[in-house]
Amino acid sequence: MEASTLEERRLVDALRAGDESAFMQLVQEYSPGMLRVARMFVSSRAVAEDVVQDAWVGVLNGIDRFEGRSSLKTWIYRILTNTAKTRAVREGRSIPFSALAGEDEEGAVDADRFLGDDSRFPGHWAAPPQRWEPERRLLSAEALAVIEREIEKLPPNQAIVVTMRDVEGFDAEDVRNALDISETNQRVLLHRARSKVRRALEEYLA
Amino acid sequence: MRLDQELTCAQVVEIVTAYLEDALGDADRERVEEHLVFCDGCSTYLGQMRETIALTRRLEPEHIPSRLQDELLAAFRGWSPA
Numbered sequence: 055m056e057a058s059t060l061e062e063r064r065l066v067d068a069l070r071a072g073d074e075s076a077f078m079q080l081v082q083e084y085s086p087g088m089l090r091v092a093r094m095f096v097s098s099r100a101v102a103e104d105v106v107q108d109a110w111v112g113v114l115n116g117i118d119r120f121e122g123r124s125s126l127k128t129w130i131y132r133i134l135t136n137t138a139k140t141r142a143v144r145e146g147r148s149i150p151f152s153a154l155a156g157e158d159e160e161g162a163v164d165a166d167r168f169l170g171d172d173s174r175f176p177g178h179w180a181a182p183p184q185r186w187e188p189e190r191r192l193l194s195a196e197a198l199a200v201i202e203r204e205i206e207k208l209p210p211n212q213a214i215v216v217t218m219r220d221v222e223g224f225d226a227e228d229v230r231n232a233l234d235i236s237e238t239n240q241r242v243l244l245h246r247a248r249s250k251v252r253r254a255l256e257e258y259l260a
Numbered sequence: 261m262r263l264d265q266e267l268t269c270a271q272v273v274e275i276v277t278a279y280l281e282d283a284l285g286d287a288d289r290e291r292v293e294e295h296l297v298f299c300d301g302c303s304t305y306l307g308q309m310r311e312t313i314a315l316t317r318r319l320e321p322e323h324i325p326s327r328l329q330d331e332l333l334a335a336f337r338g339w340s341p342a
Contacts, residue, residue, distance in 0.1 A: 072341045074333070081332050086321035093322075103328050110332055114339045161274065163305075168270045177268025182301030183308055201316055220316040226281060237283075245277035252312040 058122040058129075066126060069117050081110065084127060087222045088134045094205075094213040095138035097145055105141050109134040128228045131218070135232045142210075149210045151235045151243075162249035186259055197255065204254035208247050215240060216247035267295045272302045276309055 058066070068076035085106055092102040092109075112133045120129055142149055167181045205213050205221075218224045218232065230240050272295055278284050279292050296303050 070341050074336055077336045078329070078333065081329065082324070085324045085328070085332075089322040089324060090319075103325070107328060107331060107335070111335055111339075114336065117341075161270070162276070163270075163273045165270075168268070175268075177270040179269045179299075179301035182269075183304045185304050186308060186311060197315060198319055201312075202319055205316075216316070220313050221319050223317065241277060241281055241283060244281075245274075248277060248309060248312060248316075249273070251316060252308050255312060255315070256308070 058120075058125050062126040063122060066117065066120055066122070069114075077114075080113075080126075080130075084130055085110075088131070090221060091131070091134060091214060091217050092138045094210050094217055095135075095142045095147075095149060097147065101141065101145070102138075105138045106134070108141075109137040112137055124228075124231070128224070128232070131222075131224070131228070132232045135214075147210075149214070151211050151233055151239060159246060162245070163253070183256060184260075186255075197258065200254055200258045201251055204251050205247070208250060212243045212247035212250075215243040216251065219244055220248070267291050269295075269299060269302050269305075272296075272299070273305055276306055279306075280309065280313075 065076050065080060069080070088106045088109060089099075089102055092105040093099060096102050096105060109130070113130055116133065120126070124132075139149070167179065169175055169178050169180045173180075205216060208216070214233065215229060218229045219226070224232070226237070226240055226244075229235075230237060233240070235243075272292060275284065275288070275292065279289065282289075284292065296306065
């Protein structure tokens with residue numbers, strides 16, 4: 055987790071002084087990512103937009119308490135995720151973040167891709183993954199659409215973690231703090247999400 | 261996480277995230293690395309996980325409607341710094 059930078063502290067000071075352009079600069083920089091994360095918590099895009107708006111009001115009301123121990127972005131996202139969680143509960147959508155609580159999860163790869171116990175090398179690849187040709191379809195807009203659709207299909211807890219880590223680029227500690235989850239849960243949720251996204255790309259490229 | 265001496269490919273695909281997150285102990289990390297040396301399938305798999313992460317990072321930002329920006333501006337104007 056990074057502490058706030060000089061540039062951030064300048065923005066915070068400007069915000070505290072009521073500088074409208076500083077606020078709108080932050081809004082334009084962070085709202086697109088905030089909306090994407092909020093979308094994973096709540097039922098519709100309209101509600102997600104409400105959440106983003108409420109989060110910004112929370113940022114303004116709390117800006118005097120920002121101490122710069124985390125980056126401003128991390129602090130803003132913590133407000134966002136708390137706002138989104140509250141809203142999700144009000145919608146009757148409570149999102150469990152205890153990844154290990156008896157979910158019936160399949161493996162990262164279908165079991166029949168590996169050799170069985172009766173073979174000489176049980177657990178080794180029977181159908182190994184084929185190399186992807188990077189210059190082709192992998193770099194297309196379609197591949198990105200495949201990823202986006204797969205993330206939308208994930209259970210919300212996995213979708214939120216992979217969005218924060220891999221789309222928004224937060225580190226593991228930021229995500230643990232924002233969501234109030236353990237190191238293991240963060241990693242398990244990320245693992246399940248990334249494994250499914252890889253699998254979706256594999257199917258698309260096959 | 262403590263693994264048996266010899267890793268199977270089925271185990272590698274389940275600890276690949278822990279490996280990429282640098283969350284394995286030294287001994288287990290070495291076992292993964294030894295496995296990758298001789299296993300093309302798992303090397304390819306690891307490469308695909310890295311490609312997946314890099315591609316996910318390229319998703320386009322969400323569009324923020326101008327209505328929302330206007331509302332935020334109005335909220336800011338109605339807010340008075342302490």
